[in-house]
Amino acid sequence: xxSVAQPEDQVNVAxxxxxxxxxxxxxxxxxxxxxxxxxxxxxxxxxxxxxxxxNLVKGSYGFEAEFNKSQTSFHLKKPSALVSDxxxxxxxxxxDTGGFKTIFGAGTRLFVKA
Amino acid sequence: xxxxxxxPRHKITKxxxxxxxxxxxxxxxxxxxxxxxxxGQGPEFLTYFQNEAQLEKSRLLSDRFSAERPKGSFSxxxxxxxxxxxxxxxxxxxxxxxxxxxxxxxxGPGTRLTVT
Numbered sequence: 001x002x003s004v005a006q007p008e009d010q011v012n013v014a015x016x017x018x019x020x021x022x023x024x025x026x027x028x029x030x031x032x033x034x035x036x037x038x039x040x041x042x043x044x045x046x047x048x049x050x051x052x053x054x055n056l057v058k059g060s061y062g063f064e065a066e067f068n069k070s071q072t073s074f075h076l077k078k079p080s081a082l083v084s085d086x087x088x089x090x091x092x093x094x095x096d097t098g099g100f101k102t103i104f105g106a107g108t109r110l111f112v113k114a
Numbered sequence: 115x116x117x118x119x120x121x122p123r124h125k126i127t128k129x130x131x132x133x134x135x136x137x138x139x140x141x142x143x144x145x146x147x148x149x150x151x152x153x154g155q156g157p158e159f160l161t162y163f164q165n166e167a168q169l170e171k172s173r174l175l176s177d178r179f180s181a182e183r184p185k186g187s188f189s190x191x192x193x194x195x196x197x198x199x200x201x202x203x204x205x206x207x208x209x210x211x212x213x214x215x216x217x218x219x220x221x222g223p224g225t226r227l228t229v230t
Contacts, residue, residue, distance in 0.1 A: 004156075032216035043118075044157070044205070046218040090156050094216055099170045102147070102219070104156030 002027045004093050006105035013081045014113050021076040021108045023091030033074040034092040034102070035065055044090065050074060061085070081112045116140060118222035120206050126228045127196055134192045135225045139208030146189050147219060148181055149205040157205055163189060164211060196229045203227075 003026045013019045025031060035047040048059025055067045065076045074091060091105040119138045127133050139146050144165050149157035160179070162170040165186035178196075183189040193200055203226050207219035 034218060036221075043223045044207075044221040046220070049216070049218055051216055092156075096216075100145070100147075100162045100164075101159045101170055101172070103159065104149075106154065106156050 002093060002095060002101070002103045004091050004103050004105035006089075006091055006108045008108050009106075010109045010111060012111045012113065015083050016080050019078050019081045019085070019110065019112070021089050021091075021110060023074045023076065023105060024072050025074065025091070025093040025103075026072065027093050027095040027103075029095040029097030031067075031072075031074075032094045032096060033065075033067060035059065035063070035074075035076050036090045036092060036104075038088040038090065038107070040087075047076070047089075081110075083112050083114050086110055086112045118206055118208055118220050120204075120222040120225050122225060123223060124226045124228075126230065129196060129198060129229055131196055132192065132194045133196060133227065134190055135204055135206075135227075137189045137191070137206030137208075137222060139187075139189070139206070140220055143208035143210055143220070144186065145209045145211045145217075146183055147207045147209075148189070148191050149207065151203045151205055151224070160191075193227075196227075198229045201227055201229045 005024045033050040036044045038044045050057050050067045058064045088107045090107045094102045121136045146163040148160040151157045163183040178194045181191045203224045205224045206222045209219045210217040
């Protein structure tokens with residue numbers, strides 16, 4: 001069965017410091033991995049994805065994520081956090097075999113303090 | 115604005131009533147998804163359309179739920195005989211399609227359903 005785990009409900013970081021939001025997954029076949037962000041009173045927005053190729057993928061707003069097959073992880077990172085990065089972040093996965101069902105994690109709230 | 119739109123944005127209904135939500139995807143997107151999101155949780159997959167064909171449906175989608183996408187354009191999600199447990203945010207998303215890759219989904223603002 002497919003699953004996504006975001007082990008931290010909340011991540012707190014000071015502005016200017018690096019941030020990491022963790023995600024691990026379980027899927028049949030090869031994974032397609034995504035990060036989405038949800039700002040207050042706004043819909044989910046796509047940040048970045050891993051399909052194949054380079055394990056480090058870069059996305060919007062300076063975010064990047066590293067795919068680690070052996071650890072089945074896809075952690076979201078940013079070298080220098082901004083207060084405006086404060087939001088709810090969701091990791092999502094779909095396997096390349098079978099259907100089109102995308103599984104989302106429960107979300108991690110990122111709080112960046114000035 | 116050419117994003118995904120959903121109507122209504124809010125719906126309050128009494129238990130036992132039927133409700134219908136509409137989703138208008140991005141025009142060139144052939145794939146359409148419905149999700150349900152409750153407080154503190156991520157979106158939960160309900161169903162998926164490729165053009166007008168409903169290709170996948172969650173086991174969570176009871177027989178009170180039905181979705182259609184006539185002519186492969188807009189989609190409707192109907193809930194019959196609503197229950198209080200149906201109270202949630204219902205999200206629609208659309209994407210491009212392709213066999214060898216996976217495209218990101220673009221989400222609408224959601225329809226918040228409250229069943230009293």
